[in-house]
Amino acid sequence: MTAALLLRLDRISRSVAPLTLCIGLLIMAALPLRLPGFGRVAPDVALIAVFYWSVYRPDLFPAAAAFFLGLFNDVLIGGPLGASAFVLLLAHWLVRSQRRFFVGKSFAVVWWAFGMVAVGAGLIAWLVAMALALVPVSITPALFRCVLTVALYPFLTWLFARTQSSVLARR
Amino acid sequence: MRVALPLRALVQRFGLFFLIVAAFSLMLMGKADSLLFDSIRSSVADVVAPILDVMSRPAEAVSGAIDNIRELSRLRDENARLREENAQLRHWETLARNASDQNAALRSLLRLAPEGSLSFVTARVVADSGGIFVRSMLVNAGARHGVMKGQAVLSGEGLVGRIGAVGDRSARVLLITDLNSRIPVVLETSRVRAMVAGDNSARPKLVFLPPNATASVGDRVITSGHGGGLPAGLPVGEVAAVGDDGIRVRPFADLDRLDYLRVVRFEDVTPPVEAARTTERAR
Numbered sequence: 473m474t475a476a477l478l479l480r481l482d483r484i485s486r487s488v489a490p491l492t493l494c495i496g497l498l499i500m501a502a503l504p505l506r507l508p509g510f511g512r513v514a515p516d517v518a519l520i521a522v523f524y525w526s527v528y529r530p531d532l533f534p535a536a537a538a539f540f541l542g543l544f545n546d547v548l549i550g551g552p553l554g555a556s557a558f559v560l561l562l563a564h565w566l567v568r569s570q571r572r573f574f575v576g577k578s579f580a581v582v583w584w585a586f587g588m589v590a591v592g593a594g595l596i597a598w599l600v601a602m603a604l605a606l607v608p609v610s611i612t613p614a615l616f617r618c619v620l621t622v623a624l625y626p627f628l629t630w631l632f633a634r635t636q637s638s639v640l641a642r643r
Numbered sequence: 644m645r646v647a648l649p650l651r652a653l654v655q656r657f658g659l660f661f662l663i664v665a666a667f668s669l670m671l672m673g674k675a676d677s678l679l680f681d682s683i684r685s686s687v688a689d690v691v692a693p694i695l696d697v698m699s700r701p702a703e704a705v706s707g708a709i710d711n712i713r714e715l716s717r718l719r720d721e722n723a724r725l726r727e728e729n730a731q732l733r734h735w736e737t738l739a740r741n742a743s744d745q746n747a748a749l750r751s752l753l754r755l756a757p758e759g760s761l762s763f764v765t766a767r768v769v770a771d772s773g774g775i776f777v778r779s780m781l782v783n784a785g786a787r788h789g790v791m792k793g794q795a796v797l798s799g800e801g802l803v804g805r806i807g808a809v810g811d812r813s814a815r816v817l818l819i820t821d822l823n824s825r826i827p828v829v830l831e832t833s834r835v836r837a838m839v840a841g842d843n844s845a846r847p848k849l850v851f852l853p854p855n856a857t858a859s860v861g862d863r864v865i866t867s868g869h870g871g872g873l874p875a876g877l878p879v880g881e882v883a884a885v886g887d888d889g890i891r892v893r894p895f896a897d898l899d900r901l902d903y904l905r906v907v908r909f910e911d912v913t914p915p916v917e918a919a920r921t922t923e924r925a926r
Contacts, residue, residue, distance in 0.1 A: 499691065503699045504771040504780075504901070505706070513775065535659040539666060547687040548770065550779040550807070550815050553680050554669030561663045568659075601776035604674060605822050609843060613775040 491537050494521040502548050513616040515624040518545050522560045524632045526567040527574045538564040552604050587622045594618040685810035692813035695769035696783045764788050764906040778821035785812040793872045795907040801878040801895030831863040849890035858882050874909045
């Protein structure tokens, strides 16, 4: 009885590990660093997370997780509710539909593919922001953010891979 | 419990579609009815704010230590500069005292209605990543500390923004540089009325100047207090550029490095008739 319960708890905690980790990272990314201008172009941690988990462990990261992560991000940064969720879901959908492409590819290729997704996500986020504000908005911060996000990708991937092998791999 | 595989795939596919539609409609609904969404947002922010508060302490300590080291190396220069500034300020103090006495005397002569009284709530910035298209910050004071929507937020140097949404123990500050920020101001010397409108760039625009009115580089911009809500005379910034790109204002407050902020609790005691007239005029 207790063993069964423990086993179940173990399974639940493993299945929520990616999402919990992402929420923790989002909170850390929102902390005031007091670097001039950084808050404006802070890398899109949520996009990296959605991309990584959708490629490598989609079973632990359903669309609902991307949706929830997006809403949480919107609340945290005070943006229009649903905007991040929308972008992340599109990214999730794209990666899921192209998943076969990623199987067995080298890190550099996946990184390059992430770069494409990041540019697309940045463009859509920019369009959504303009559509909601009904005025032209500068695209420069979105571009900078894109570059920083792609640069941060290897580090977060390393962290996620560590989590994956230490917490999730044991079945 | 197990659902047949094809059915599961179907649910997954349409689940994704449903979620995309949900996210899209949330955006539209948020645009239409921001009141409901503000309250949802604030209650979530209330839950996260204490976590952010604790987690941002080490970051603050580190940046404080770095500042300390930097200041140590400049101690001598800084001291000399401060001595000079102090001498100047003493002179200004005398002038200010005279002006203040004279002001009080003239006010009593004219039987001028007293202005609203000010009190402050000090709050700490716990999250500042506004994302790319929003300029806002989360602070750790909320309704239980007397913070209300629309109140002015100051740093030591000048106006930072206004309270955009309030939770019980957290509030979101909409910076003066945000796309949605509009602050009624006057130019200090010429008393020309205008509006400081953010456009997400570091330097907000000065708009709605009356025809024929001009602004020149270096003019100080202060809040006008028109339309109620904000007290008059809070320093906002100075005119930094006048050109094709419009008139740009450089905020006095360093919006990139904010630790503690003061929320201005302003009791507007303008008589109702006068207030109504002001809003009428504002339209």
